Amino acid sequence: MAISSTDIRQQFIDFFQKKEHQFVRSSSVVPHEDPTLLFTNAGMNQFKPYFMGLQTPESRRAVNSQKCIRVSGKHNDLEEVGVDDYHHTFFEMLGNWSFGDYYKKEAISWAWELLTEVWTLEKDRLWVSIFQDDDESGDLWKEHTDIHPNRILKFGHKDNFWEMGDTGPCGPCTEIHYYTGDDPDKQSAEGVNALAEYREIWNLVFIQYNRDGEGNLHELPEKHVDTGAGFERIVAILNGKSSNYETDLFIPILDKIVEISGKSLEINDGIPHRVIADHVRMLAFSLADGAMPGNEGRGYVLRRVLRRAARFGRMLEMKDPFIYKLVNTLSGVMCSAFPELKEKQKHVKKVIKAEESSFNETLDRGL
Numbered sequence: 001m002a003i004s005s006t007d008i009r010q011q012f013i014d015f016f017q018k019k020e021h022q023f024v025r026s027s028s029v030v031p032h033e034d035p036t037l038l039f040t041n042a043g044m045n046q047f048k049p050y051f052m053g054l055q056t057p058e059s060r061r062a063v064n065s066q067k068c069i070r071v072s073g074k075h076n077d078l079e080e081v082g083v084d085d086y087h088h089t090f091f092e093m094l095g096n097w098s099f100g101d102y103y104k105k106e107a108i109s110w111a112w113e114l115l116t117e118v119w120t121l122e123k124d125r126l127w128v129s130i131f132q133d134d135d136e137s138g139d140l141w142k143e144h145t146d147i148h149p150n151r152i153l154k155f156g157h158k159d160n161f162w163e164m165g166d167t168g169p170c171g172p173c174t175e176i177h178y179y180t181g182d183d184p185d186k187q188s189a190e191g192v193n194a195l196a197e198y199r200e201i202w203n204l205v206f207i208q209y210n211r212d213g214e215g216n217l218h219e220l221p222e223k224h225v226d227t228g229a230g231f232e233r234i235v236a237i238l239n240g241k242s243s244n245y246e247t248d249l250f251i252p253i254l255d256k257i258v259e260i261s262g263k264s265l266e267i268n269d270g271i272p273h274r275v276i277a278d279h280v281r282m283l284a285f286s287l288a289d290g291a292m293p294g295n296e297g298r299g300y301v302l303r304r305v306l307r308r309a310a311r312f313g314r315m316l317e318m319k320d321p322f323i324y325k326l327v328n329t330l331s332g333v334m335c336s337a338f339p340e341l342k343e344k345q346k347h348v349k350k351v352i353k354a355e356e357s358s359f360n361e362t363l364d365r366g367l
């Protein structure tokens with residue numbers, strides 16, 4: 001039986017609340033207070049001042065589901081979107097946080113407990129990667145979980161040292177990957193960080209340094225835990241689906257695109273439908289959080305994403321504004337977790353429609 005995305009999000013929050021984590025609402029996807037970022041690109045952005053010792057948190061343990069956008073800067077997944085099954089411009093990152101409280105042992109053993117005992121994922125589909133110099137994490141995986149030692153792999157800086165941008169809090173990480181392929185007997189270590197069937201589902205970052213503007217690392221006064229689990233990927237896996245688009249987060253939007261366009265998901269392997277379904281999420285959440293399309297910076301990214309969705313709409317022969325017609329469906333899917341979508345629905349639709357109309361005029365004049 002299908003488990004709804006709403007239940008899965010809640011199960012994550014409940015699990016960590018039972019371990020004395022305080023629930024914290026997602027921060028805005030538009031980081032109005034961080035000049036180093038155009039969009040919130042990770043759950044840890046709002047907690048930067050705690051990691052850097054500039055502010056004291058209300059609670060030293062937190063849990064949340066953060067709205068994230070990765071279409072610019074260090075983390076940019078745009079070209080993969082819609083072509084593969086699991087990259088998005090907008091996604092939710094589930095996270096548990098320690099601000100100078102617990103560290104590697106608890107982060108590792110709780111992640112394993114949630115995945116294998118609460119969500120009962122098959123252990124022989126799970127793989128773990130650790131930073132090449134972080135033997136401590138490797139030992140903790142062996143001592144505090146029952147993962148097979150052959151499933152613990154070492155990788156270098158590119159895969160297992162996490163940084164939100166060119167500067168800021170950062171550190172080594174251990175990632176959990178899930179084999180989504182059809183034949184578990186065909187698994188091999190070479191697939192991890194190489195093949196799409198081996199999907200990274202959760203990144204446990206051990207924040208230990210701050211990188212300054214010159215690129216130097218400085219030890220932070222305390223050590224912290226920053227985890228990010230890909231919500232859409234977990235929803236797919238817990239429902240036995242290999243694609244995030246086959247979950248209740250996307251199906252209603254894809255259905256609506258089929259209804260509006262009259263074009264089935266068979267056209268171009270469903271890529272146009274999927275790109276549009278992805279992009280409307282990015283657009284609606286950014287606009288609801290106060291971004292506006294424009295000619296530079298954040299506004300320009302928004303404009304490009306909207307135009308990209310409109311061009312994919314043309315592949316489905318949609319020449320009139322249509323993206324705004326998907327907003328109510330999206331609100332229906334997401335507003336229980338993010339009521340701002342319903343509250344700002346009228347504004348979001350109005351801005352999208354105006355922007356689509358002017359882009360269509362430009363296209364139709366052949367410019």
Ligand code: GLY
Nearest residue numbers: 042044203205228
């Ligand atoms: N901060 C962890 C991640 O974004 O993967």
